[in-house]
Every structure is written in C-alpha cells, then in structure tokens.
Amino acid sequence: MDISIIIPVYNEQNKISEDIFAADSFISAINYKGEIIIVDDGSSDNTIEIASLHKDKINSALTILKLTTNLGKGRAVCEGVLNSSGKIVMYTDAGLTVPFKNALFGIKLIETGQCDIANGSRKISGAKILKEQDFDRKIISKIFALFIKLFLKIPKEMTDTQCGFKIYNGDVARKLFKKITITGFLFEIEFILLAIKEGYKILEFPVAWKCDRDSRLSISGSSKKIIADFIKLLYQ
Secondary structure, three states: OOEEEEEEEOOOOOOHHHHHHHHHHHHHHOOOOEEEEEEEEOOOOOHHHHHHOOOOOOOOEEEEEEEOOOOOHHHHHHHHHHOOOOOEEEEEOOOOOOOHHHHHHHHHHHHOOOOOEEEEEOOOOOOEEEEOOOHHHHHHHHHHHHHHHHHOOOOOOOOOOOOOEEEEEHHHHHHHHOOOOOOOOOHHHHHHHHHHHOOOOEEEEEOEEEOOOOOOOOHHHHHHHHHHHHHHHHOO
C-alpha cells in the first residue's frame, strides 16, 4: 500500500461524503495504491452509515473503524494509524480545511528522505489563510504556542503543532503511535516529543487553510482535560 489517509470524525454526517470522495480523487490523481481509514470517535449521528454507502463508489480501499464512546481525537488518529498499512501515512481533519493537493509537499519531503515526519503549517512562508479563526481562538492559539515552547521544550522552529494535516513515514508513525498515551487535543505534542526523543526528523511545509467554524472541539469544554494532559507531559 502506497498511502493511508486517516480521517478522524465525530458527528460529521454532513461532511463525510465530500471528505471520502476528495481523498479518493487525490489518491487516484497521484497514481498511488491507497486506503482511506475513517475513524468514528463515538458519533451519535449517521456518520458511519453515510460513510459505509461509499465503499463501492470509490477506487481506494475504504475502512471504517468505530470507537464505542467519544475518547478524543488523539485516540481516533491513533487507531487509524495502527490499522494502516501505507508506506506513507497521513491524517487530516474532516471538512477539507486543507486541500489534499497540499499533501504533495509533505509526501515529497518524506519520499526524498528529507524528514520522517512532515507537519502542515499555517504560519510559515507560503501558507495561505483562506478563512480566519475567530479572535478568541487566535488568542488562545498564541498563548498555547507560547506555553508549549516555554514549558514543554517544543523547538522554536516548529510554528504550528496543532494543524490537522500531517504526513508520516508509515513505519515511523506506527512505531510511535503505539507509545501515545494522550487521547485528546495534546496527542500531537506527545507525538512530537516522542519523535524528537527517538531521533526522527520533523519538517514543516506550508498549507492553504480555512477555519471550520463548525469544529467539534470546544476549548472551554475541553479545558480541564487539556490542563491535565499538559501537566502529564510536563512530568514525562
């Protein structure tokens, strides 16, 4: 398998069809043998049923995994990675916040041996913001970035740890995700820290990004979990 595309979802019945068709079109356009892995994080709507309707409508293999309860984006991505078989593994947020063609930058970085992990960034030269975040999200994002660099020793050159568009060497991804313990928002920070500790190279590449104002992530509703996970990472 050349590429595995993982899409974690939670109550995304209105978006999932477009996501699947876009992923399939991208895989066909680059002439790869690919699989799409939808990981449903305990949805209460018809996301699974709608996704299942498309298995015979696309060229790529389609796998649908369902978590019995809402465990968090980190758990969903982890399940997808550990069930993948691609030489390249990528994950993207639902809703096409970043066009799939942007992945060509990251895939090239990995296939040419320039890095093991390629993270999409909305904050480096060449990136484009097609729809801005709300002002409160911008402020929270800036504070978060400051804290993780100050207290968790995330390298200064990493501009955008939370962009939901990441590409990995498949073997490296499956090795590191076996060690992930955080199921929520901060799983990406844990992954980066593990990768650095084990000597893997991480590079960023620019993406065109639009804010999804229908995001399922509630910062206020997740704040206790985020703080607990932050403390956990601080003492790892």
